[in-house]
Amino acid sequence: MNIQQLQGQQPQISQHSQTSQQMNSPNQYNLDSIPGDWKLAIIHQSAHKVGVAGKQICQCCGYHICEFQLKLSVDKEDLSFLGSGYPLYFTFIKNCIFLLCLHLMAAGQFNIISNYQGQDCLPKKRVKDETDQQCVRDIVTIFSLANRRKDQELQALQDILTLSSTFLMMAFLIYFRKNQKKLDVFCDLQELTPSDYTVMAYNINQPDKLKQYFEMDLFKLSRKINVKKINLAYDLSKINELNQIKLNILNKKKSSFLNQEYFDERELEDINNQIEIQKKNCDFTGLAFVSFKYERMKSDIIQIAKRQYLAPIINIFTGLNFNEGRMLDYYGHPIYVEVAPEPTDINWNVIYIWANHSIYRRIIGAIINIIVNIILSIVVYFSILKQVQVLGELSKNYNENDTFNEHYIKVHLYSLGYSMITVFINSFLLDELTRAIVSFQAYPTFSQVSLAIASKLSFMMFLNSVFMQCLIALESGNVYYAGGLAYNMTYFFISNAVIPPIIQMLDIPTILKSIKQYYYKKYGVLTQQELNELLEFPEHKIEASYAEVLKTMNVTFFVGPLVPLGYIFSIIGLILFYWAEKYQLLRSKTVKHTPSFQLSSRMTDSLQLIPIIHVFSSSAFKYFIQKNLSLISVIGLIIALIYHFIPNNRLVSLIWDFGEHDEYEKYCDSIFPFNYDRENPITQRKALRRWLRRQHRFEERKEKKMKSGEDYATLKQKEREIKLQLELFQ
Known part of the structure; x- marks a missing residue:
């Protein structure tokens, strides 16, 4: 029986096997069992699908089984169960498409039409010798700036339209931030999560006094603070070493199973005992997650703490993401607090590194990134230089034995091939290099990892x-001749509009997983833990997708003044990419980490460079081609630079009042699909066991509170919708 047949049996599994598992103790779910149970692994796979969760729970991870998948036409707000990160992500792509359309209507269409009507490029029939380096009128140059490079009157009008478009882009980006914040508030009110009630505190020297400090000593009993739960972060380095030893023992056990040899189980029991002992003796990292009874209490803690001013400034200019937490006096010792990330957003395996050595790793990583960029720049520089030399040799070898059209086709095919290679390099090689650098820098949350990868990539x-x-092109003077910049970028736009969506739809990670699943089903053996991971869908990499969209936007607005057809190709490409991303997320991806609002906000910060990029490139191409730079272009560049340094988030907060949106509900662990103690590797096992028992009692109470055919969860959802309407739309 293959994996597809097993997946087809999933409804029966949910009815029979899952029901029995619900009644069993979590201790009976052995992740080290060999061979692993494929039916249990498929149940685990269903628990990690993107869809509407049912009542049944996977005993392995505590996640609810996906009851049914969502339609592709689902509204972005309905993805709020993934946190605000994914609704904001799809809104980000939509707004990028709208920004391109806005500029196309304001200035781009005039570029295309006026370029088409120009006469500065010669028809092929009038070009006798390719070595003369004439601008040949073809499908590329006829729509490019080169075809009207001598028309000064149209250029003056184009400068005015460019400046007008720049103002429209600035206004739209401010409006986009307003909708971004509004959507984040909407998602936050729709879904209760542990971070709504939790602060992350670090640089703690006495963890045993945390509860007393927050409840009694901080406010001197002037405010009532109730701490519900404290979860401490520990150094996992020794645990990871023991887990590696355990992995070797499990590999030995798998080999014994395949060869039908005896295996001494005491060896595995000993290492498990060592791991449990080490969990009780792990070093505290100085970091804790403190959850309160009401969100208002968390807000009070954040407001009373002293804000840092130097770290945010350093982060703006360096991008190193130093800690920006607010300071509190903790019995004469400074500690720092900030709103906690979601439990699934925390990188527990490196958070102990972040707590102790983050500054050094961040600086060293930045230096490595600069070195890699320099090396990459040199490689790309010489590869493009080689392209220019080859094109020059093609022109020299052009003789009467080759017709002009044959020579012309060779040049264009070479440019097209180079552009496609560039797109493939961007999609694979750069991604791996960037991930390696960011992994070394040891960011504490996956949102920060995503942000660093997206920005660098x-x-x-x-x-x-x-x-x-x-x-x-500027050095060689070949901007609009055959094989020049205009041709390379036109082919790049075409390739970039088609290849990324195709790569997304091909979904190579899923294909590779299917091959591995087939192999292990037929010939291999895995532990239950390994089998669960094998059957999980590949994780959606939101950071790579953000980087792809940002790259498209930057390239389009940089080269668009020279090749305005790029706006149209990029619009088509982003539309295809949007639907490819949505399909993959809803059908064949899993989301393990909850991206935060800060990720989308920082990506929008990157969009603020668009006005500068566009005005600068328009002025540069105009000066190179026409040897002329107007006063309007200079004014536009100055305005774009000033706009970039305006704190737009602060501006949006001053213009629109979003108010306070603290949750009214009490902290209730039973309604959270995840929590800090259930994600923390040290406390995970015991916390999951307690939560499963509590969840069973919680479901029983809900069934008793059925009212008028509607269950308790439905009534609570209606209460939140009414509350949202009162707070946001009145």
């Missing part, structure tokens, strides 16, 4: 795709 893609090509 989008910059490296932009550097590789455009900047170096423009530099070579």
Whole structure:
């Protein structure tokens, strides 16, 4: 029986096997069992699907089994159960498409039409010798700036339209931030999560006094504070070493199973005992997650703490993401507090590194990133230079034995091939390099990891795709001749509009997993833990998708003034990419980590560079082609620079009042699909066992509170919707 047949039996499994598992103790679910049970692994797979959760629970992870999948037409607000990160992500792509359409209507369409009506490029029939380096009128140059490079009157009008479009983009980006914040508030009110009630405190030297400090000593009993739960973060380095030893023992056990040899179970029991002993003796990292009874109490803690001013400034100019927590006096010792990330957003395996060595790793990682960028720039520079040399040799070898059209096709095929190679390099090689650098920097949350990867990757893609090509083109003087910048970028836009969506739909990670599943089903053996992980859908990498969108936006607005058809290709490409992303997320991906609002906000910060990029590139191409720079272009560049340094988040808060949106409900662990103690590797096992028992009692209470055909959860949802309408739309 293959994996597809097993998946087809999932409803029966849910009815029979899952029911029996619900009644069993979590201790009976052995993740080290060999061979693993494929039926249990499929149940685990269903618990990690993106869809509407049912009542049944996977005993392995405590997640609810997916009852049914969502339609592709689902509204972004209905994805709020994934946190605000994914609704904001799809809104981000939509707004990028709208931004391109806005500029296309304001200035781009005038570019395309006026370029088409120009006469500065010669028809092929009038070009006798390719070595003359004439601008040949074809499908590329006829819509490019080169075809009207001598028309000064139209250029003056184009400068005015460019400036007007820049103002429209600035206004839209402010409006986008307003909708972004509004959507985040909406999602926050729709879904209760542990972070709504929790602060992350670090630099703690006396963890045993935390409860007393927050409840009694901080406010001197002037305010009532009730701490519901405290979860401490520990150094996992020794645990990881023991887990590696355990993995070797399990591999030995699998080999014994395949060879039908005896295996001494005491060896595995000994290492498990060592791990449990080590969990009780792990070093405290100085970091804790403190949850309160009401969200208002968390807000009071954050407000009373002293704000830092130096760290945010350093982060703005360096991107190193130093700690920005607010300071409290903890019995004469400074500690720092900030709103806690979601439990699934925390990188528990490196948080102990972040707590002790983050500054050094962050700086060293930044230096490595600079070195990699320099090396990459040199490689790209010489590869493009080689392209120019080959094109020059093609022109020299052009003789009467080759017709002009044959020579012309060779040049264009070479440019097209180079552009496709560039897109493939951006999609694979740069991604791996960037992930390696960010992994070394040891960010404490996956949102920060995603932010660092997206920022670095989008910059490296932009550097590789455009900047170096423009530099070579300006040096060689080949902007609009055959095989020049205009051709390379046109083919890049075409490739970039088609290849990324195709790569997304091909879904190579899923194909590779299917091959591995087939192999292990037929020939291999895995532990239950390994089998569960094998059957999980590949994780959706939101950071790579953000980087792809940012790269497209930066390249389009940088080269758009020269090749305005790029706006149209990028709009088509982003639309295809949007639906490919949505399909993959809802059908063949899993979301293990909850992206935060800060990720989308920082990506929007990156969009603030668009006005600068567009005005600068418009001025640069105009000066290079026409040897002229207007006063309007200079004014536009100055305004764009000033706009970039305006704190738009602060501006949006001043213009629109979003008010306070603290949750009215009490902290209730039973309604949270995840929590800090259930995600913390040290406390996970016991916390999951307690939560499963509590969840069973919670479901029984809900059934007793059925009212008028509606269950308790439905009534609570209606209460939240009414509350949301009162707070947001009145």
